[in-house]
Amino acid sequence: MIDLYTWTTPNGRKVSIFLEELGLEYDSHAIDIGKDDQFAPEFLKIAPNNKIPAIVDRDNGLSLMESGAILIYLADKHGRFLPKEGEPRYRVLEWLMWQMGGIGPFLGQVHHFVHYNKGKAPYAEERYSKEARRLYGVLDRRLEGRKFIVDEYSIADVATWPWISRFEWQEIDLNEFPNVKRWYTEIAERPAVRKGYHVPKFVSDIPMP
Numbered sequence: 001m002i003d004l005y006t007w008t009t010p011n012g013r014k015v016s017i018f019l020e021e022l023g024l025e026y027d028s029h030a031i032d033i034g035k036d037d038q039f040a041p042e043f044l045k046i047a048p049n050n051k052i053p054a055i056v057d058r059d060n061g062l063s064l065m066e067s068g069a070i071l072i073y074l075a076d077k078h079g080r081f082l083p084k085e086g087e088p089r090y091r092v093l094e095w096l097m098w099q100m101g102g103i104g105p106f107l108g109q110v111h112h113f114v115h116y117n118k119g120k121a122p123y124a125e126e127r128y129s130k131e132a133r134r135l136y137g138v139l140d141r142r143l144e145g146r147k148f149i150v151d152e153y154s155i156a157d158v159a160t161w162p163w164i165s166r167f168e169w170q171e172i173d174l175n176e177f178p179n180v181k182r183w184y185t186e187i188a189e190r191p192a193v194r195k196g197y198h199v200p201k202f203v204s205d206i207p208m209p
């Protein structure tokens with residue numbers, strides 16, 4: 001049994017979607033980051049960086065923050081969605097790190113400057129929108145002739161998909177990135193995605209291009 005501390009954001013949805021993919025039992029606990037729940041002393045004990053998501057594994061008492069680390073832990077523990085060794089494992093980790101270091105932080109800045117604070121900082125809007133388009137281009141090329149980011153569906157896809165689900169906030173027309181559009185719409189149909197997207201609560205339907 002896993003305790004999941006989360007909110008309705010891309011980083012939070014990565015973990016709820018993955019718990020659904022693994023078919024695990026979990027309790028979700030809403031950490032409303034709009035109300036500063038992430039700074040509560042009890043939450044800081046398991047998530048010292050005061051950000052969601054975080055988990056506690058009741059089997060062994062292990063607590064973890066950082067969505068990438070959580071996905072690796074759960075994948076290794078259950079032996080699924082992350083190859084055990086060799087090049088396939090490092091390809092998945094390579095693209096997971098790409099998501100953690102590129103897609104997440106830079107699309108996050110687009111949400112901040114372009115979606116929430118439009119017109120306040122034109123230079124930042126331009127800089128981060130340009131980087132977002134570059135990253136979409138990288139993903140589109142990677143998905144040319146590939147069903148998933150690395151061979152089989154993996155934690156690299158699980159980590160990246162929720163960020164692409166905010167394509168409207170990022171003012172990205174998915175028709176310009178046909179491989180991303182095909183990958184995105186196929187993954188959106190997975191039962192685990194359809195369920196995990198609405199944890200810890202329903203906000204809106206999954207955006208479709």
Ligand SMILES: N[C@@H](CCC(=O)N[C@@H](CS)C(=O)NCC(=O)O)C(=O)O
Pocket residue numbers: 009010011012033038050051052053065066067068104
């Ligand atoms: N690198 C972290 C980023 C986590 C993150 O940025 N979480 C955001 C929501 S998506 C958050 O909790 N923000 C609250 C805050 O910054 O105070 C991860 O992947 O887990």
